[in-house]
Amino acid sequence: MDSKPAKAKEQLAPVGKRSTRVKGPAPKKVGRPRNYALVPGLMRFSKARMYQRKALYKRIKHGERPALKKTRSPRFIKKDVGSGNAKGVRNVRVKKHPKIVHP
Numbered sequence: 001m002d003s004k005p006a007k008a009k010e011q012l013a014p015v016g017k018r019s020t021r022v023k024g025p026a027p028k029k030v031g032r033p034r035n036y037a038l039v040p041g042l043m044r045f046s047k048a049r050m051y052q053r054k055a056l057y058k059r060i061k062h063g064e065r066p067a068l069k070k071t072r073s074p075r076f077i078k079k080d081v082g083s084g085n086a087k088g089v090r091n092v093r094v095k096k097h098p099k100i101v102h103p
Contacts, residue, residue: 034053035045051057076091 035043035050037043045053073094075094077094079090079092081088081090
């Protein structure tokens with residue numbers, strides 16, 4: 001069946017031991033993240049849940065923080081409205097709310 005004659009072990013070329021050590025830098029260990037994206041932009045766990053899982057609240061050290069008092073600009077300006085007996089005051093917002101346009 002075989003046209004080639006089988007060689008005896010003595011006739012084969014000597015085989016040296018192969019080195020198991022890889023030359024160069026060691027290969028990096030590749031892991032997989034616990035919090036992976038289910039779809040682009042949607043992670044498996046929320047940021048709050050990962051914060052809790054990593055127990056970051058235990059690691060962060062908070063010192064005494066001085067309370068800063070902010071000076072607020074007024075939200076309303078009083079405008080005089082009407083004349084004569086119909087005089088009055090109207091409170092007008094400094095910064096108007098955005099108009100909501102429904103489709």
